[in-house]
Amino acid sequence: MEATNTEEIPLRHVEKDVLIPKMMREEAKERCAERVEAFNSCCKEAGFFMVFKCREENSALKECLTQHYQDPAFFEECKRLYIQEKLEFERTGIPAKNRTQKLPTSMAAPLVKAAEPQSPVSWMVCTGIVISPRG
Numbered sequence: 001m002e003a004t005n006t007e008e009i010p011l012r013h014v015e016k017d018v019l020i021p022k023m024m025r026e027e028a029k030e031r032c033a034e035r036v037e038a039f040n041s042c043c044k045e046a047g048f049f050m051v052f053k054c055r056e057e058n059s060a061l062k063e064c065l066t067q068h069y070q071d072p073a074f075f076e077e078c079k080r081l082y083i084q085e086k087l088e089f090e091r092t093g094i095p096a097k098n099r100t101q102k103l104p105t106s107m108a109a110p111l112v113k114a115a116e117p118q119s120p121v122s123w124m125v126c127t128g129i130v131i132s133p134r135g
Contacts, residue, residue: 009083021069024078028068035061 011020029036039061042054068074085096092099 009086011079011083015082015086020075020079020082023082024069024075025065027078027081028065028074031068032061032064035064 035057039054039057042057043050046053088099089095
């Protein structure tokens with residue numbers, strides 16, 4: 001019996017209190033990417049003095065992240081995404097991180113056109129093999 005509505009699916013304690021907040025942190029970092037980048041570049045430039053020089057960037061980043069963490073609509077959105085991933089895993093048995101992997105090179109389509117077969121003589125010339133005539 002597969003439920004489609006997010007309210008119908010019971011979530012375990014670890015899912016509500018650990019896994020969904022983890023997803024929220026990752027998504028919030030993506031949404032606050034500009035502030036994350038500003039804080040990172042400030043820290044790289046300031047070195048040991050980053051505690052003093054990057055206060056403004058740090059507070060802007062904290063404000064952006066906290067705004068997302070405390071938004072109930074954002075929690076519900078992440079909960080919905082988590083349940084979708086959970087249902088997809090139950091259906092396929094493949095974790096989300098493995099579903100997005102690229103095909104191995106042996107299975108992927110060739111990127112370049114295959115070279116036409118060469119005659120043995122042209123192959124030897126290309127590889128530098130010299131055949132001396134017998135005489």
